[in-house]
Amino acid sequence: LRHLVLVLGDQLDLEGAAFDGFDAAHDAVWMAEVAEESTHVWSSQPRIAVFLAAMRHFAVALREAGRPLHYRRLDEPETRASLSAQLAADLAALRPQRLILTRPGDWRVLTALQAAAADAGVALELREDRHFFTTPQDFAAHAKGRKGLRMEYFYREQRKRFGVLMDGGKPLGGEWNYDVENREAFGPEGPGFDLPQPPRFEPDAITREVITLVRERFAGHPGRLDSFAWPLTRAQSLQALQAFVRERLPLFGPYQDAIWPGEPWLYHAQLSAALNLKLLTPQEVVTAAEAEVRAGRVSIASGEGFIRQILGWREYVRGIYWTRMPAYAEGNALDARHDLPDWYWTGDTDMACLRDAITQTLAHGYAHHIQRLMVTGLFALLYGVEPAQVHAWYLSVYVDAVEWVELPNTIGMSQYADGGLMASKPYIASGKYISRQSPLCGRCRYRPDERVGPQACPFTTLYWDFLLRHETRFADHPRLALQVRGVGRIAEAERDRIRAQAAALRSTAT
Ligand code: FAD
Ligand code: SF4
Numbered sequence: 001l002r003h004l005v006l007v008l009g010d011q012l013d014l015e016g017a018a019f020d021g022f023d024a025a026h027d028a029v030w031m032a033e034v035a036e037e038s039t040h041v042w043s044s045q046p047r048i049a050v051f052l053a054a055m056r057h058f059a060v061a062l063r064e065a066g067r068p069l070h071y072r073r074l075d076e077p078e079t080r081a082s083l084s085a086q087l088a089a090d091l092a093a094l095r096p097q098r099l100i101l102t103r104p105g106d107w108r109v110l111t112a113l114q115a116a117a118a119d120a121g122v123a124l125e126l127r128e129d130r131h132f133f134t135t136p137q138d139f140a141a142h143a144k145g146r147k148g149l150r151m152e153y154f155y156r157e158q159r160k161r162f163g164v165l166m167d168g169g170k171p172l173g174g175e176w177n178y179d180v181e182n183r184e185a186f187g188p189e190g191p192g193f194d195l196p197q198p199p200r201f202e203p204d205a206i207t208r209e210v211i212t213l214v215r216e217r218f219a220g221h222p223g224r225l226d227s228f229a230w231p232l233t234r235a236q237s238l239q240a241l242q243a244f245v246r247e248r249l250p251l252f253g254p255y256q257d258a259i260w261p262g263e264p265w266l267y268h269a270q271l272s273a274a275l276n277l278k279l280l281t282p283q284e285v286v287t288a289a290e291a292e293v294r295a296g297r298v299s300i301a302s303g304e305g306f307i308r309q310i311l312g313w314r315e316y317v318r319g320i321y322w323t324r325m326p327a328y329a330e331g332n333a334l335d336a337r338h339d340l341p342d343w344y345w346t347g348d349t350d351m352a353c354l355r356d357a358i359t360q361t362l363a364h365g366y367a368h369h370i371q372r373l374m375v376t377g378l379f380a381l382l383y384g385v386e387p388a389q390v391h392a393w394y395l396s397v398y399v400d401a402v403e404w405v406e407l408p409n410t411i412g413m414s415q416y417a418d419g420g421l422m423a424s425k426p427y428i429a430s431g432k433y434i435s436r437q438s439p440l441c442g443r444c445r446y447r448p449d450e451r452v453g454p455q456a457c458p459f460t461t462l463y464w465d466f467l468l469r470h471e472t473r474f475a476d477h478p479r480l481a482l483q484v485r486g487v488g489r490i491a492e493a494e495r496d497r498i499r500a501q502a503a504a505l506r507s508t509a510t
Contacts (some may be wrong), residue, residue: 380393
């Protein structure tokens with residue numbers, strides 16, 4: 001055997017870089033379903049099922065393409081527990097001259113596979129992943145010599161470099177960012193309240209078999225599989241992309257910050273899992289969105305708002321991950337030490353916004369960005385949960401969770417645990433923010449504008465407690481000064497009441 005091409009669960013593209021020069025007469029593909037990838041964090045059933053089902057569908061595509069495949073199934077008794085142990089066993093039997101691997105999505109996996117190859121004395125060739133616009137080296141070059149990093153500047157560079165939404169040397173329409181036009185309240189009075197239903201991909205025989213396996217083997221893991229309908233093949237993912245750009249992209253921008261009870265999808269793309277599994281390329285997603293803008297079917301504001309998430313944020317967080325790991329995962333700049341409340345795993349809480357976001361997360365393996373950042377993430381930040389535990393939760397529960405994207409979003413953007421490398425200020429707010437974005441507070445036993453007393457909203461109590469705890473740290477912070485000044489005006493007796501209420505909340509974990 002000449003080359004053994006290693007294909008991980010998030011590398012499911014027949015055109016991927018690892019297949020360059022593939023010769024079916026001399027080379028073979030290796031894939032393995034191992035328990036450790038579902039247990040190193042307490043992975044949810046939807047997340048495990050998405051990965052395994054997509055892998056098994058990809059195995060079919062590989063065989064149809066005539067590429068020899070060594071595939072280890074989780075339910076075969078001799079399958080090893082970890083990727084490195086399985087690879088070690090297979091290297092002894094297959095004896096390839098060389099291993100080919102595209103950069104994995106996880107630093108832990110990269111180092112484990114490199115170690116397994118080195119132990120076996122087999123050369124491992126690492127190839128860059130073409131499923132991104134930029135490489136970690138591009139990001140390092142951008143970051144070099146800069147005092148602070150800001151997504152916006154990185155994003156503008158990429159717009160110019162790849163000619164996305166550009167009009168010659170200028171941004172299309174004259175502005176780089178149209179967010180002021182994008183914030184609209186979602187509700188029965190506005191357009192688009194009659195939500196288009198995104199396509200559902202009902203489980204076929206392969207997926208049903210995986211669902212049965214996951215239910216049996218990972219019975220104690222969080223989440224449910226009764227409404228499982230994610231795109232799992234390249235063809236399904238392309239169909240999901242087309243449906244999104246035609247039906248939901250026009251109103252993506254205006255409603256991207258909305259939260260509506262019982263409506264998990266709103267106008268979001270639901271494409272993150274397909275993108276992260278490499279069933280779609282970000283280039284084709286951006287091209288499809290830009291084409292709608294240029295055809296006049298989507299406003300520049302909405303199209304640009306969407307493209308920024310992919311060409312901007314998605315690339316930026318990956319750059320941070322690969323240039324800062326492994327130390328990045330240890331960040332705890334605010335010295336947060338509390339345990340994650342147990343109800344994060346069940347949704348069993350009286351707080352209506354959290355109950356809604358977590359229940360839907362467990363049912364679908366999905367919540368949109370504002371729910372992740374300003375409901376589950378915000379609560380953990382204000383409560384003071386240890387960042388590593390918050391990270392483990394986000395990596396477990398979402399079907400799109402792969403460490404390169406999950407970790408910077410959690411540690412950096414939502415928990416400020418990197419001390420401000422990724423986000424210019426902690427994303428803090430009281431319950432009043434949530435009451436502006438959704439009608440959930442009206443269905444809650446708490447009151448978003450009360451910070452002490454029996455009906456005080458825990459977000460609001462903990463928001464003021466956060467400012468009190470970090471008053472000195474943020475006193476001179478340019479973007480928090482106003483909020484910190486507000487705290488300065490609070491009398492000592494009221495401070496004590498806030499602190500006591502916050503302490504009581506933490507001791508009962510609501
Ligand atoms: P849309 O809202 O329709 O956005 C379109 C696309 O833009 C997404 O599919 C995604 O590829 C990209 N995107 C949007 N925001 C981001 C972002 N902040 N970082 C990177 N890409 C982005 N995204 C993941 O893919 N995997 C994760 O594990 C993940 N964990 C997160 C954890 C936290 C605490 C937070 C605040 C955000 C996280 N995100 C993660 C980013 C974002 O919330 C999801 O990408 C998005 O909700 C996926 O849904 P969608 O496809 O409907 O996205
Ligand atoms: Fe959430 Fe507070 Fe509103 Fe209840 S009152 S839904 S806890 S923000």
